[in-house]
Amino acid sequence: MASPSHSPSDHIDVFWHDGMLKHDAGTGVFDMAIDPGFLDVLEKHPENSDRVKNMVSIIRRGPISPYISWHPGRSALIPELLSFHTPEYIKELVQADESGGKTLCVGTILNPGSWDASLLAAGSTLSAMKHILDGHGKLAYALVRPPGHHAQPAQADGYCFLNNAGLAVQLALDSGCRSVAVIDIDVHYGNGTAEGFYSSDKVLTISLHMNHGSWGPSHPQKGSVDELGEGKGFGFNLNIPLPNGTGDRGYEYAMTKLVVPAVRKFEPAMMVMVVGQDSSAFDPNGRQCLTMEGYREIGRIVRRLADKHSDGRLLIVQEGGYHITYSAYCLHATLEGVLNLPLPLLSDPIAYYPEDEALALKVVDSIKQYWKETVPFSGED
Numbered sequence: 001m002a003s004p005s006h007s008p009s010d011h012i013d014v015f016w017h018d019g020m021l022k023h024d025a026g027t028g029v030f031d032m033a034i035d036p037g038f039l040d041v042l043e044k045h046p047e048n049s050d051r052v053k054n055m056v057s058i059i060r061r062g063p064i065s066p067y068i069s070w071h072p073g074r075s076a077l078i079p080e081l082l083s084f085h086t087p088e089y090i091k092e093l094v095q096a097d098e099s100g101g102k103t104l105c106v107g108t109i110l111n112p113g114s115w116d117a118s119l120l121a122a123g124s125t126l127s128a129m130k131h132i133l134d135g136h137g138k139l140a141y142a143l144v145r146p147p148g149h150h151a152q153p154a155q156a157d158g159y160c161f162l163n164n165a166g167l168a169v170q171l172a173l174d175s176g177c178r179s180v181a182v183i184d185i186d187v188h189y190g191n192g193t194a195e196g197f198y199s200s201d202k203v204l205t206i207s208l209h210m211n212h213g214s215w216g217p218s219h220p221q222k223g224s225v226d227e228l229g230e231g232k233g234f235g236f237n238l239n240i241p242l243p244n245g246t247g248d249r250g251y252e253y254a255m256t257k258l259v260v261p262a263v264r265k266f267e268p269a270m271m272v273m274v275v276g277q278d279s280s281a282f283d284p285n286g287r288q289c290l291t292m293e294g295y296r297e298i299g300r301i302v303r304r305l306a307d308k309h310s311d312g313r314l315l316i317v318q319e320g321g322y323h324i325t326y327s328a329y330c331l332h333a334t335l336e337g338v339l340n341l342p343l344p345l346l347s348d349p350i351a352y353y354p355e356d357e358a359l360a361l362k363v364v365d366s367i368k369q370y371w372k373e374t375v376p377f378s379g380e381d
């Protein structure tokens with residue numbers, strides 16, 4: 001078992017390719033590529049390249065940079081995509097690209113350049129996982145876009161085309177990895193990843209999210225506590241819908257009371273943390289009020305779990321996070337936590353919203369009780 005304390009040799013291997021900047025979902029009213037005609041100033045689609053440029057630059061030039069090793073990303077090959085997605089769906093995407101683009105569902109717009117970027121996101125995430133599987137490193141971060149966790153085996157959704165994390169999980173399983181735990185802290189339900197492994201008892205998918213429910217035909221899942229998986233996968237999909245405004249303390253409570261015991265019982269051979277900075281206090285797409293300190297603590301908790309269960313092996317996969325500057329800061333804080341650094345390297349420039357944690361704590365306690373009564377592998381701690 002690895003020591004939970006920081007060792008100076010710790011570093012994070014980051015996989016990145018600037019071809020991912022070529023995906024451009026256009027401008028309009030927030031994430032709708034429409035011009036209503038009565039606004040003088042339209043805005044970029046929230047999932048734009050600026051957000052990720054800042055994520056790249058903050059870990060390239062921020063105080064965390066000495067702990068980062070950079071690796072080139074690569075394009076996924078079509079046959080690799082079929083480990084998670086259906087051939088019909090991949091054909092639909094290829095044809096959409098060949099015909100010059102297509103809106104696949106609300107806000108999810110494949111334009112010229114988007115497909116190449118998607119292949120790079122998928123391939124870079126696969127490379128990051130392979131890096132860990134081959135024993136070249138234990139902590140790897142796939143800094144990718146377009147995001148992936150809403151992409152289901154046969155359905156695009158929520159700005160996502162290919163499920164980058166899902167493909168990496170499947171690669172781990174296909175490489176002989178016994179079991180994988182996925183912890184998704186993006187503010188939205190990781191419905192695509194959940195759907196891909198809904199019948200599997202080898203993948204524990206846990207998602208902490210805003211209680212947004214279903215948002216239409218591309219996202220029929222509700223993200224509710226009773227979506228627990230099916231068949232032999234029953235109990236291996238754990239949803240933690242948290243009230244708006246949950247904040248740092250509420251997230252820490254949910255991680256400690258719900259996530260840590262579940263992962264401990266599951267004993268994964270590999271851990272995947274799916275990160276979205278759209279759970280931050282300033283994100284236009286979320287209402288969960290995390291600050292840098294909350295992200296830092298989540299990073300620490302997940303690192304401890306990896307040290308304890310998966311020999312320190314942890315893949316981090318980038319998802320949402322739409323505030324152009326604060327998302328980068330929250331990413332920096334998350335990686336500080338993952339590195340288990342004793343003191344913050346970067347202070348929070350804008351956190352000041354008050355938290356109202358009381359409801360969040362109550363909700364976590366009631367989910368805990370529900371799991372005890374319903375989830376077969378749960379039970380007493």
Ligand SMILES: [Zn+2]
Pocket residue numbers: 186187188276278319320321
């Ligand atoms: Zn999100």
